[in-house]
Amino acid sequence: xxxxxxxxxxxxxxxxxxxxxxxxxxxxxxxxxxxxxxxxxxxxxxxxxxxxxxxxxxxxxxxxxxxxxxxxxxxxxxxxxxxxxxxxxxxxxxxxxxxxxxxxxxxxxxxxxxxxxxxxxxxxxxxxxxxxxxxxxxxxxxxxxxxxxxxxxxxxxxxxxxxxxxxxxxxxxxxxxxxxxxxxxxxxxxxxxxxxxxxxxxxxxxxxxxxxxxxxxxxxxxxxxx
Numbered sequence: 001x002x003x004x005x006x007x008x009x010x011x012x013x014x015x016x017x018x019x020x021x022x023x024x025x026x027x028x029x030x031x032x033x034x035x036x037x038x039x040x041x042x043x044x045x046x047x048x049x050x051x052x053x054x055x056x057x058x059x060x061x062x063x064x065x066x067x068x069x070x071x072x073x074x075x076x077x078x079x080x081x082x083x084x085x086x087x088x089x090x091x092x093x094x095x096x097x098x099x100x101x102x103x104x105x106x107x108x109x110x111x112x113x114x115x116x117x118x119x120x121x122x123x124x125x126x127x128x129x130x131x132x133x134x135x136x137x138x139x140x141x142x143x144x145x146x147x148x149x150x151x152x153x154x155x156x157x158x159x160x161x162x163x164x165x166x167x168x169x170x171x172x173x174x175x176x177x178x179x180x181x182x183x184x185x186x187x188x189x190x191x192x193x194x195x196x197x198x199x200x201x202x203x204x205x206x207x208x209x210x211x212x213x214x215x216x217x218x219x220x221x222x223x224x225x226x
Contacts, residue, residue: 003036006067008060010147011037018135030138036060064151072155074162079208085121090114122173126153163212191224 011031019026027038036056043056069075083089097110128149134142161167162177165184169176185197202209213221 004067004144004147005070006064006147006151007143008036008040009064010143010150011035012040012057012060014135014143014146015041018132067147067151068154068158071151072158072162073212074158077210077212083119085119088116088118091117120172122175124154124157126150128153191221195221 011027015023015027015030015037024038024041027035027041031037037060040056040060074080091114092112093115094111094113096112097108099108101107130146134145161174163179164177165179165182167174167177168180183201185194185201187194188197
């Protein structure tokens, strides 16, 4: 039976809350001894891998993040370079420059400028109050409600943190938005003029650029501009 990404992690949370001291037995009775959630909980207890988290638990967390990524703005942008966490990487500050050169003429020399960067691992968390009746319900729709709510909360925070110009970030806790410190262009009330102003002010590479907006604004642009 197909189960949406994030289901196992939600079930582990339910078992921890409802099952309390007998969470493992509760999970076996509710979802079956061979279910993925039982295997993950057993692996976490026995410690199948280095550290306190097993490979199966890591997989459950990854599946939940995939559910978040499916609706978050960041993961729907094309052409992004993904790098591993906490691993120094080399980034190009100034790239190579190409020139038109006449036959047998000297080729101008350009120079690369490099820098080092790394992506630190930060946490997103949510505490929510839910009724015991909802947590104990065996109706599949109950689990779906919990899963959707947690996925939506994580995706909403991710999008806000990524795009909010007021988000300057907090060292070791929250990354700054990509729009922080960017030049803001006030709306004139004329959508076509506003788009033209935004394009004129953009100093990046249009080949890899993307428009990010809410559905309502996108619909208004489509209806107002040819």
